[in-house]
Amino acid sequence: MTDFTGKFFWYELMTSDPQAALAFYGDVVGWSSAPFGGDLAEPYHIVSGSAGPLGGIMAIPAEAKACGMTPWWGGYVGSADVDADVERLSAAGGSVKRAAEDIPGVGRFAVMSDPGGAIFMLLKGSSPDGMDAPAGMPMGHVGWHELYAGDFDKDLAFYTGQFGWVTGDAMDMGEMGSYQLVSQTGGADFQDMTGGIMPRPPMLPVPVWLFYFTVGDIDAAVARVTAGGGTVLQGPMEVPGGAWIIQATDPQGAMFALVGGKEEG
Template sequence: MTDFGGKFFWYELMTSDPQAALAFYGDVLGWTSQPFGGERTDDPYHVVSGSAGAVGGVMAIPAEAKDCGMAPWWGGYMGSADVDADGQRLSAAGGKVMRPAEDIAGVGRFAVMADPGGALFMLLKGSSDEGMEAASPMAPGHVGWHELYAGDFDKDLAFYTGQFGWTTGDAMDMGEMGSYQLVSQTGGGDFQDMTGGIMPCPKEMPRPAWLFYFVVEDIDVAVEKVKAGGGTVLNGPTEVPGGGWIIQASDPQGAMFAAVGSKGEA
């Protein structure tokens, strides 16, 4: 069983049209899905799976959140041994509790947090001792890279490395866009250990946020499927160090996501 403490391990889409989103991502990322617990209700939580098992969930935006203006978005959950204590600890370190810890029946205890720059993430402690196994690197349909558009680059970098034990790799100079700092959630320092990057929030982004890169087998095929499914390719394909290719995109409901893969290997 993998220890997910301080690491992203579950990804959740809140959307205005769950069924349409499931169809879109099923085609683009090859996901399968089923209602949580196998129960079909009028508004179920759908668990989505990639090539190596469950990835996360898709649900409708709650009515109260929709009334407050919430738009479709992808969020990430980090493992926590004690959600209440971690919320207090992270608040003292410059973060903020956006939604206090509460229980989800049959799932566990969670809280919504913001880092010092304002990007949201969630903490989760499962209600069962049974855990997930981490997917192998670059498993199709799973998250292969985590990218933070930081509202406060220096404070956010110190926050994640200091509070979660993440380590840093090389930093790449992006000119006027600032520095792109490679980070590892697993504690390694070599390039192959890196699991994401932190960069200053670009002016094109409406707010600081985490962006998750889902693995596809062929980036060009993914581009065509995004377009055919009613999504929008915002940037790319762009080659990145290590020989991979990436795109940033939005789904038909407007949630931003990204994909990483190879070229010509479908």
């Protein structure tokens, strides 16, 4: 059982049309899905990649929709003590967006933002049966985590200082600033890196975490995105290490990203 304390381990889409989103991502990323939560009017759908469950898809709650929430991907960071972490992270410059509370049969969670304003969730599961982190970059799972930071320096210090993340190389991106590689797993070599932090570019309205789902051939994935009604915002483009990425929005408007390879032609 993997200790996910201080690491992203669960990913959740809140959307205006869960059934349409399930069909879209099932085709684009290859997920299977199953409802969770019994006879709820709006079931929570567990989605799984090749190595097992990785997240969920649900309808935007009525109260959140009334406050203007639009479709959005969020990530959960493992917590050994949600209440203590809320207090600790708040003292370090984070903000509480939703106070700690229990989800029956699931665990205890809270919604936080980092000093720059990007949202993330904390979660401690109630089940003694935990998950294991998938090895490598299995199909359908998150292969990269990218923060478009509202305050680069404070956010970098926040995640490294509070969650124990390790920094790798920093790449100079000119006017866009520095792209700082980070590892949630403790290793400092390139192969240990699990994401990057960079200043929020002007075209993004708010600071945000972006999650890259692993696919096979990136060009084939692009074709599936557009055929399913999604929009490619950027890419395909090659990144260090030989992978190819795109950034896109799904048909309901949630931003997501894909990482894959290129078939030799």
